[in-house]
Amino acid sequence: MAERHTHSRRCRNDEWKGRNMNEDSEYVRSFIPLVHFLGAALGSNTEVVLHDVTNPESSVIAIANGHVSGRSVGSPATDLMLKVLNDGMAQHKDYIAGYPGHVSHSEHSLVSSTYFIRRNDRIVGTICVNTDQTAFLTLKRSIEQIEHAYLPTPNVEETSETYEENLAVSVEDMAMQVFNAMSAENGIPVTKFSVDDRLKAMRTLNSRGYFQFKGAVSNVANLMGVSESTAYRYLRMAQAE
Structure with missing residues (x-):
């Protein structure tokens, strides 16, 4: 009798977890139109990605300008997202912005930012924005060459918290x-x-x-x-x- 009750409770718990995960996923999917809007508004050099954390192996459920990283719907979670979920790094943050992103098949440098989608105080998804800054860096190097030739270089200490993310197909x-x-x-x-x-x-x-x-x-x-x-x-x- 006790085993039957234990099995019944386990089944109810599994059913509740499954229903809760489905509700989380549906909530995250409601952000899909925002992904395509941001992709159009920010331009073709900025990738916008929507992740559903319930399925890390294929967490990308919507993407705009995916040519920036080569990813598509069904690509996996990034190492930063896994670390956030595992270590709780973003527990008191709504977003993190301005950290470097790297693409395995490209030497292009990205500037990345992540917004955490929460439901019932749990991170259920993320919106990631990755901008290919190659053109800006080329211009910056040219300006720096002129600056170093005519102006002294200031010594600036790095004081802000840093993040890094590696994007995989x-x-x-x-x-x-x-x-x-x-x-x-x-x-x-x-x-x-x-x-x-x-x-x-x-x-x-x-x-x-x-x-x-x-x-x-x-x-x-x-x-x-x-x-x-x-x-x-x-x-x-x-x-x-």
Whole structure:
């Protein structure tokens, strides 16, 4: 009898959670028209993305000017969004603005901002704005060349809190960003990484919340050319440090 009651309560809880997630998703979807409006108003060099946090593997449910990052509807959550959800970094913030964004397949520099969509005091979605500032940076470098030639350079201290975000087209792409950066830095292919290199990569991915994705360990194992059990062992070692 007790087991039957426990099972009944569990079923009711699962049903409530499922209904609540569906309501969250419907609420987030109500922001889709705003995404397309902002995309048109801000211009083709600014990407506007709507994320539904209930499904990190394919969190993008609407996007305007997706050519900026190469993403589309169904692309995964970013490492910053995962970190926010995991660490509660945005607990007392409505938004964060003006941090650098990076695209795996492009050297273009982005300026990114994120607005947190809340329902019942929970973050249920985000609106992200990513502006390709390549043209501005080219102009800025030209101005700086003139400035350095004729004016002294002021010494300005960085005092504001900083954020960084890496935009990926797929879950696999997010891990590839980390390994490609380390491979370029070390001058060796990923499959030749030492144990220390592999642990460093696992620490980086873990800090970015990558292992919240389904199949993340399997993806990393394939990239490193090791078995899934070995990748799990590296992850446990990285998390224990």
